Amino acid sequence: MGGLAEVRYIIASRPGLAGDVAPTAAAGHARHRLTELHARMILVTGGAGFIGSNFVLDWLAGTDEPVVNLDKLTYAGNVRNLDGLAGDARHRFVRGDIADQPLLESLLADHAVRAIVHFAAESHVDRSIHGPGDFVDTNIVGTFRLLEAARAYWSALPQASRDAFRFLHVSTDEVFGTLAAGDPPFSETNQYLPNSPYAASKAASDHLVRGYHHTYGLPVLTTNCSNNYGPWQFPEKLIPLIIANALAGKPLPIYGDGRQIRDWLYVGDHCSAIRHVLESGRAGEVYCVGGSSEKANIDVVQTLCGILDAERPRADGTPYASLITYVKDRPGHDRRYAIDARKITAELGWQPAETFETGMRRTVRWYLDHQDWVADVTSGGYRDWIAKHYGG
């Protein structure tokens, strides 16, 4: 860590930015020395999104290793999730696209990055049905550009740094398709059978990552995780949407019969799984991550309603579940996902800390305590803030 002391940061003077720092010329001179000393700094892509911002916050709560956070700030990215890091020299936020290869190359070199944790993606299945193009551009082409930049950077590192370098690709269980009621859960050896444009684009990115390991030797790691829930999730996703609608007295929409089954994992547990894989995972390996917590969508909504009834009873005393409304099912809606997470547990000792019940309660309380955040995101106030600070 001695090399890090060589780096001086200046904190950008724009107020309110989440720890936006720029390296000084001194840092530029220190760059090569830092590389030789196996600098410890990671590049996170998509670190203003739901899981990415949880990851960055957890990371910097647990270590002093700095983070360069590259995010395009699409509708799903919210740099204000990182307000708690304002003025923190360990965090540098950069607004940019993972498909911008020159930008990637300069970020990698300027910061002597020792690992990339790749979250950036278009991630909403419903949006992929209405507009698959963005999913191809970011999830496939963007990941390809990121791999190319990583390969160029990694190839030029000194041997010890090459050996230590990692490219961790964050993927989803949706690449495996759907399960029938009695099927065993997905594991690392499952066939890829993606059923939506989102899942297909993530599957393609997984294949590219695998190909870069087998062809070029790039030290990659891939995680395929089940559905996450927790703080900072964009309010169009099931759990924050249900909480927001319930509090507003609006219908709680349930697709089809509501019997679609998902495995649910608290986002903090996904972040800890990624840290385990990054530090101890074997290069070239895939790790399935899940909460061993299969629930039908209708049961998730009933659970949320029950917690809200206890935490924030309605003025007229009627249960929140009376707002449940069944709507037309999503086309191609997968019936069941489930994850066998025995490999990551056996090899790396990872286990989720939260149960479904404790994680859901924490999540509901977080949204109740952060109504201003939800209102800001849903009202467009956040987009106005971005336009003011970033010009668009």
Ligand SMILES: NC(=O)c1ccc[n+]([C@@H]2O[C@H](COP(=O)([O-])OP(=O)(O)OC[C@H]3O[C@@H](n4cnc5c(N)ncnc54)[C@H](O)[C@@H]3O)[C@@H](O)[C@H]2O)c1
């Ligand atoms: N949410 C889940 O339940 C879940 C489960 C398993 C895996 N994953 C995977 O985890 C990752 C993160 O998911 P999430 O739910 O946090 O998604 P999200 O949509 O909340 O966040 C994605 C982030 O990526 C950024 N981004 C999008 N396109 C970009 C581009 N071209 N360049 C740079 N940044 C860009 C967005 O601005 C946003 O901040 C994704 O790769 C997703 O496939 C998600």
